[in-house]
Amino acid sequence: MSEKHDPYEAKDTGHEWDSIRELDNPPPRWWMIGLHISWISVVVYIILFPAVPLINSATKGILGWTSIKRLHAQVAEIEAVRKPYDEKLKGMDMEEILKNNELLTFAQGGAKVIFGDHCAPCHGAGGQGGPKFPVLADDDWLYGGTAETIVETITDGRQGNMPAHASTLSKKELDDVVQYVVGLSSGKVYEAGLAVFMGETEAEAACASCHGVDAKGMTMVGAPNLTDSLWRFSGTEEGIRYTVEHGVNDEEDALTRNAVMPAFGEKLSKLQIKKLALLVHQFGGGQAAVVDDEE
Ligand code: HEC
Ligand code: HEC
The missing domain is CATH 1.10.760.10 (Cytochrome c-like domain)
Incomplete structure (x- = not known):
């Protein structure tokens, strides 16, 4: 390059700062080509695609492309x-x-x-x-x-519906049936409670009519298996007592447990x-x- 064209021979613009002279050399050819390609692509893009923002929309571009x-x-x-x-x-x-x-x-x-x-x-x-x-x-x-x-x-x-038993069972019957349910998952049978569970005592309990005589539940009424260690609400003595006293979805008991699966x-x-x-x-x-x- 230096043989063809010595940059220092170019025309002087006459500007000089701190002994640095400003010369009037043209930019390199590759740079000019790049510059032209850039602006041509911009114009082509503006013609083809939506580009220039207007007040309510933008120029549409002849391809009709939109996101x-x-x-x-x-x-x-x-x-x-x-x-x-x-x-x-x-x-x-x-x-x-x-x-x-x-x-x-x-x-x-x-x-x-x-x-x-x-x-x-x-x-x-x-x-x-x-x-x-x-x-x-x-x-x-x-x-x-x-x-x-x-x-x-x-x-x-x-x-699921389980009636509250707080008022239908006596204190003793309630204690007994809770003990019976507590015993179920560990395999212990508490006879006094079994009688209440089966509805053999005076009170209207008949837990078995929903939970089954084996207490393994009944899917038709959504009554859970009480013999395993998986609990829907609670498996503690206190929790079981609460369920038996207040029932599930019993509209007449303000403290009832709620369980509604929406349709x-x-x-x-x-x-x-x-x-x-x-x-x-x-x-x-x-x-x-x-x-x-x-x-
Ligand atoms: C507002 C809370 C809520 C939403 C939302 C909900 N569920 Fe439920 N779902 C429940 C409750 C509560 C139960 C238990 C009903 C009962 O105890 O009778 C349940 C029960 C079920 C059961 C029965 C389980 C069994 O052991 O038989 C299935 C299956 C189920 N839901 C699937 C779904 C699917 C799938 C969706 C989404 C489309 C859904 N649920 C959305 C609250 C909800
Ligand atoms: C009318 C049918 C019905 C009767 C009677 C009934 N249950 Fe239930 N019981 C249910 C249903 C249904 C559920 C589950 C509700 C739910 O998950 O939506 C349930 C839930 C329970 C639970 C909660 C289990 C858990 O996993 O947390 C216990 C404990 C229980 N019943 C014990 C009893 C006992 C003890 C009696 C008798 C004193 C009894 N039930 C009488 C229908 C009944």
């Missing part, structure tokens, strides 16, 4: 992938879907978001439950753990409910259809 259109296109792409799966899910019954890993994975993936929006506030993000809401991730079911039953639960909601049949589509039921079923304690027929 909303792009979003719609992307959503349509995803829908197109989902649609055949959704169609299959709609047409199959739950037991069939449970045997199809690909469909099951698809359904559960979609259901996670719905669960997070509608169910997690009460049941916890992974169905782990809470002090007032039942665990969905174990195999202890109030109403039954087949996929079909779970669909019913979600669609119509559930409300989602109108808020969610059938397909969404189907997907949710498949997710809940797989949380850990789903039952096969045959097992549920035992009652």
Whole structure:
């Protein structure tokens, strides 16, 4: 370069500061090319795409591109992938879907978001439950753990009812039946309490009519198994006494325990409910259809 063109021979602009002279050299060619490419791309971009902001909108660009259109296109792409799966899910019954890993994975993936929006506030993000809401991730079911039953639960909601016994049992009967229930999960049988539980005493108790003669619960009325160590409300002596005294959802007892599962049949589509039921079923304690027929 220095042979062709000595930069120090260029025209002097006449400016000089501290013995530094300002020369009138043109910028290097690569730099000029870059400059032209830049402004040309800007002009082309402005012509093709929305660019210059106006008062209420912006220049539109001749391609007609908008970010909303792009979003719609992307959503349509995803829908197109989902649609055949959704169609299959709609047409199959739950037991069939449970045997199809690909469909099951698809359904559960979609259901996670719905669960997070509608169910997690009460049941916890992974169905782990809470002090007032039942665990969905174990195999202890109030109403039954087949996929079909779970669909019913979600669609119509559930409300377990246990009458308060504070006024129907004598103090002794109450003590006895509480002792009996406390003993159940450790395998101890407290005879006096057993009689109250079975409704063999004078008082109207007949716990067995809902919880079963074996106290293992009855899914038809949502009465829980009292013989295991999983407790819906509380398994302490005090907690059990409270449940027996005040009942569950007993409108006549102001201190009753509340437990209402809202109905989602109108808020969610059938397909969404189907997907949710498949997710809940797989949380850990789903039952096969045959097992549920035992009652
Ligand atoms: C407002 C709180 C609340 C919301 C929201 C809620 N649930 Fe429930 N759910 C409950 C309560 C309370 C029960 C227990 C009802 C009872 O004890 O009778 C229950 C019971 C259930 C059961 C029955 C469990 C069993 O052991 O049989 C299932 C299944 C269930 N819910 C699934 C769902 C799903 C899926 C959603 C989201 C679509 C959902 N729930 C949203 C409060 C809620
Ligand atoms: C009309 C039916 C019915 C009768 C009668 C009944 N229960 Fe219940 N019981 C239920 C239902 C339903 C639930 C669960 C409510 C829920 O979770 O929504 C329940 C819950 C309980 C619980 C709470 C269990 C837990 O996991 O925390 C205890 C304890 C209990 N019952 C004991 C008794 C005893 C003892 C008697 C008799 C004195 C009795 N029940 C009579 C229906 C009944």
